[in-house]
Amino acid sequence: MSDKTKKTGLIFFPAFDWAISPNHPEREERLLYTQDQVFEEGLLDFPNIVEYKPGIATYADVNRCHICVPDAQNLTTSSHLISAGGAITAAQKVLTGEVQNAFALVRPPGHHSMLVAHGARGFCNINIEAVMVEYIRHTFGVRRIAIVDTDCHHGDGTQDIYWNDPDVLCISMHQDGRTLYPGTGYIEDFGGPNALGATINIPLPPHTSDEGFLFALDNVILPILDEFKPEIIINSAGQDNHYSDPITNMNFSARGYALLNEKLAPDIAVLEGGYSIEKALPYVNVGIILAMAGLDYSHVREPDYDERRIRQSPEVTRLIEQEVKNVMTLWKKKKNLKKQITGSAAYVRREKNIYYDTDEIVEKQIETVRVCDDCGGLVTIESAADTGKRIFAVILPNGCCPECRKNGETFFDRVNGAQYHHVYFQDRQKDIFIVK
Amino acid sequence: MILGIDVGGTHTDAVLVQNFQLIKKSKVLTNQAGIVSSLIEASEKLTSGADACNIQRIVISTTLSTNAIVQNKTNRVAMVLLTGPGLAPAALGMDKDTYFIRGYVNHRGIPAQNVDEREIEEIGTEIAVKNIRHAGVVGKFSSRNPQQELDTAKILESPSRHISLGHKLSGQLNFPRRIATTYLNAAIHDIYADFVEDVRKFAARIGPEIPVYVLKADGGTILLDQSVHSPVQTIHSGPAAGIMGILATTDMTQDSVALDIGGTTTDISVFADGVPLLEPSGVTINGRKTLIRGLYTKSIGVGGDSVVEAAKDGLTIGPKREGPAAVFGGRTATPTDAMIVHGVAHIGDMQKARDAIEKIAVKLKMSVEDAARTIVEKTASLIADQIRMTIAEVNNKPVYTIHELLEGKIVEPKILYVAGGPAALAPFIAKNLGCPHSIPRHFEVSNALGVALARTTAEVTILADTEKGELVISEEGLIRNIPRHFSLSDAIDTGKAVLREKAVSMGARPEDLAIEVTESQEFNMIRDFCTTGKNIRVKVQIKPGLIASGAER
Numbered sequence: 011m012s013d014k015t016k017k018t019g020l021i022f023f024p025a026f027d028w029a030i031s032p033n034h035p036e037r038e039e040r041l042l043y044t045q046d047q048v049f050e051e052g053l054l055d056f057p058n059i060v061e062y063k064p065g066i067a068t069y070a071d072v073n074r075c076h077i078c079v080p081d082a083q084n085l086t087t088s089s090h091l092i093s094a095g096g097a098i099t100a101a102q103k104v105l106t107g108e109v110q111n112a113f114a115l116v117r118p119p120g121h122h123s124m125l126v127a128h129g130a131r132g133f134c135n136i137n138i139e140a141v142m143v144e145y146i147r148h149t150f151g152v153r154r155i156a157i158v159d160t161d162c163h164h165g166d167g168t169q170d171i172y173w174n175d176p177d178v179l180c181i182s183m184h185q186d187g188r189t190l191y192p193g194t195g196y197i198e199d200f201g202g203p204n205a206l207g208a209t210i211n212i213p214l215p216p217h218t219s220d221e222g223f224l225f226a227l228d229n230v231i232l233p234i235l236d237e238f239k240p241e242i243i244i245n246s247a248g249q250d251n252h253y254s255d256p257i258t259n260m261n262f263s264a265r266g267y268a269l270l271n272e273k274l275a276p277d278i279a280v281l282e283g284g285y286s287i288e289k290a291l292p293y294v295n296v297g298i299i300l301a302m303a304g305l306d307y308s309h310v311r312e313p314d315y316d317e318r319r320i321r322q323s324p325e326v327t328r329l330i331e332q333e334v335k336n337v338m339t340l341w342k343k344k345k346n347l348k349k350q351i352t353g354s355a356a357y358v359r360r361e362k363n364i365y366y367d368t369d370e371i372v373e374k375q376i377e378t379v380r381v382c383d384d385c386g387g388l389v390t391i392e393s394a395a396d397t398g399k400r401i402f403a404v405i406l407p408n409g410c411c412p413e414c415r416k417n418g419e420t421f422f423d424r425v426n427g428a429q430y431h432h433v434y435f436q437d438r439q440k441d442i443f444i445v446k
Numbered sequence: 447m448i449l450g451i452d453v454g455g456t457h458t459d460a461v462l463v464q465n466f467q468l469i470k471k472s473k474v475l476t477n478q479a480g481i482v483s484s485l486i487e488a489s490e491k492l493t494s495g496a497d498a499c500n501i502q503r504i505v506i507s508t509t510l511s512t513n514a515i516v517q518n519k520t521n522r523v524a525m526v527l528l529t530g531p532g533l534a535p536a537a538l539g540m541d542k543d544t545y546f547i548r549g550y551v552n553h554r555g556i557p558a559q560n561v562d563e564r565e566i567e568e569i570g571t572e573i574a575v576k577n578i579r580h581a582g583v584v585g586k587f588s589s590r591n592p593q594q595e596l597d598t599a600k601i602l603e604s605p606s607r608h609i610s611l612g613h614k615l616s617g618q619l620n621f622p623r624r625i626a627t628t629y630l631n632a633a634i635h636d637i638y639a640d641f642v643e644d645v646r647k648f649a650a651r652i653g654p655e656i657p658v659y660v661l662k663a664d665g666g667t668i669l670l671d672q673s674v675h676s677p678v679q680t681i682h683s684g685p686a687a688g689i690m691g692i693l694a695t696t697d698m699t700q701d702s703v704a705l706d707i708g709g710t711t712t713d714i715s716v717f718a719d720g721v722p723l724l725e726p727s728g729v730t731i732n733g734r735k736t737l738i739r740g741l742y743t744k745s746i747g748v749g750g751d752s753v754v755e756a757a758k759d760g761l762t763i764g765p766k767r768e769g770p771a772a773v774f775g776g777r778t779a780t781p782t783d784a785m786i787v788h789g790v791a792h793i794g795d796m797q798k799a800r801d802a803i804e805k806i807a808v809k810l811k812m813s814v815e816d817a818a819r820t821i822v823e824k825t826a827s828l829i830a831d832q833i834r835m836t837i838a839e840v841n842n843k844p845v846y847t848i849h850e851l852l853e854g855k856i857v858e859p860k861i862l863y864v865a866g867g868p869a870a871l872a873p874f875i876a877k878n879l880g881c882p883h884s885i886p887r888h889f890e891v892s893n894a895l896g897v898a899l900a901r902t903t904a905e906v907t908i909l910a911d912t913e914k915g916e917l918v919i920s921e922e923g924l925i926r927n928i929p930r931h932f933s934l935s936d937a938i939d940t941g942k943a944v945l946r947e948k949a950v951s952m953g954a955r956p957e958d959l960a961i962e963v964t965e966s967q968e969f970n971m972i973r974d975f976c977t978t979g980k981n982i983r984v985k986v987q988i989k990p991g992l993i994a995s996g997a998e999r
Binding site: 022023024025026027028032033037038039042043045046047049050051052053054055061062063064066088089092256288292293296300305306307308309310311312313 | 530536537558587619622623967972975976
């Protein structure tokens, strides 16, 4: 073994007995060929690759990052708790030093699940990364965390959960929202008033190939990570940028994915989407595992790989260069933006219409955040879904300042419960969750 | 009547068994230079006289294959590998006789690149020039489609050349292990073939037409004549004999742990509902990980002759061993000496044991008696801790379905068997574990009894892909067309039929065909939102166990 090798934990849980519905992309077969490839390559026999059984997340774990309507019990099944539990196991192994990094190769995914969850959207019920991140903060006292979402779809759920959190950097690199679900993730989405720059979006044009992804990595993601200085980097590792993916339009390759993971060097990677189950996932996953373990991935190659056929056009290259420039310009200005945006307002409101494609629910939401220089700011959310459910939530951030706490507790005490089905109080700092 | 012989590293034991009753037994020193002479010597004492004519089968276990590998008494082998993309070839361990050739199939067994006949012909010429008479051909995913391996072998075929094929040795996935397995099979081919010849002569001396079986690593038997094709299956038959011996000498039906406490190490084996566990992927021999189905054992560095030392932070026991226990003239104190001083074992020269323990007692600032007790208890607790860890490992084995994760079998040992070594330790270990213990009967020849009574085992792996319209049973080199409506139960039926046929050809008696399905999965294959077929995976086996009781014994 050379010095480059790392001890890597693998939490592999393909849930061979679970599907959203029989013909759904998120079905039993999804990781079948990945399993075959990983087994056949003998990856689990490497002394520096250790496989672990996933744990099972608890409802308390879920309630640290979500407001589930009506509650976590109703929104999750065993499959979701095991998937999130697998991510938590990955974190445990890394944070206790048992391994140097870990990959939770689990399903179903989670990055489209938002802070308030009335049901499933984008195949996701609960946000498995966020459940893991809150577990890490609660158990290990880690403060600064970066989530780099490399799924082809905008990581809108993760962005939503950490929109107002200056300590969790959410970078999402994805196919331009004008051409793909969920239709969001533009450069201007830059974080809440107290967390400007902690949300970064890099929309990429359709047909971006290895060159473009690595260009964005080198020129946006790595420099911003350098400046942000996270204690932990998480790759929200979707695999649907692959050139063979049936529901997206990108041209990324297995080698490209491996190289990206080598350069990004995430402490934890968590599988998100990726539905080219036969032509992409087996090779992409082997590439990522080898790269994380510091092993030679230069021979990983899809049988039908043809570099010339998938290479991005000069026009795509030009567009990406422009995007990258725009993101970095905004990033450099982030310190001066707050005054511009908030003016003299004490509270900033955001109205959202959220569509749950998987469960066909429409939700209207008003999020209010207290402008605060001492913490991420008190957040209140008023939400009504066409299921008839109407709720109110008070959320105190990690590292909540006394003023925000005082205001938050007062809101919760005084809210007129008769107007709502449920009123929630989520105190991320003291790990308290109350429903009335 | 059955003649069972276990050729061990030190002793060769033989037993004559009738109706599960031990009739006669013998024990001789193993002659390392000639295993067959040990067979003759051990059995002579049993087969003289009238008993010889009643012998209906002979079953032997041998360390020959293991020794050949460990001592490097192997053939030079040319390995021809169809690697395809993936792991770098350097990670597969190359030497000057390894050839990487074009051609591979993907994970579904669909050819992605064809073999190049010219390239293979040239390799054939080169290995002939090098005078290498053994070749192994292994393709990535060959257990999903053996055709390219078969094609390659056909081109390499030559009367003076023996070729081992990867797909025949196991239906499991794991290319590096398949390479190691195939290499070892080729490497011990000659020495094993000679052994088979000698054993045939040995059997002929006992009587004409007596079927001879050998024990495999999985604790099952195979006809000697059949074993020539896959000699690698007979490695590790020593530990397998030990485990089968426990089954033969107890009435085990529940979750259990068995120990074989040797001088240097203790072997732990685990039983679920009375059935010995198998290694999840295959056995490891001499550092090589293989796909050979084998019984699970875990060896730990604590034994009766482990060195006992009093260090600053307390007692250390093992993993070193420096010769025999003090009681038998060794230089250091050992758990064996402590057991004697503590009064639970009664062998050798008590004074020598006392002297050795006294040195430890002085350092520990306690009486000799207390030191002896402390050492015995510490030895027991070290072993008990390792048992607990082993059970935890077994129970933490990854599973891939929600059902198994939430409701899978958890092994909880109800009883401890100590089947080898100082039985005096048993109550101490059992007390630490909080379960009862038992010493199997016929302790001293239990391995040979296990060998005599083991049934024939076999396994087949079925992959049916109705989109391709193809069914593959790798171990049998079988590729068959199937209709679109082929179902999981069709696959199970096919697997059972093929397994039955295979087991009978390996020598199984009809009453011993206890077939069980160990894996059955069926996946809808959906491409572009339409169901295009089914991917069906089935494994059927005859699990390790004893032959059925019947009149002929």
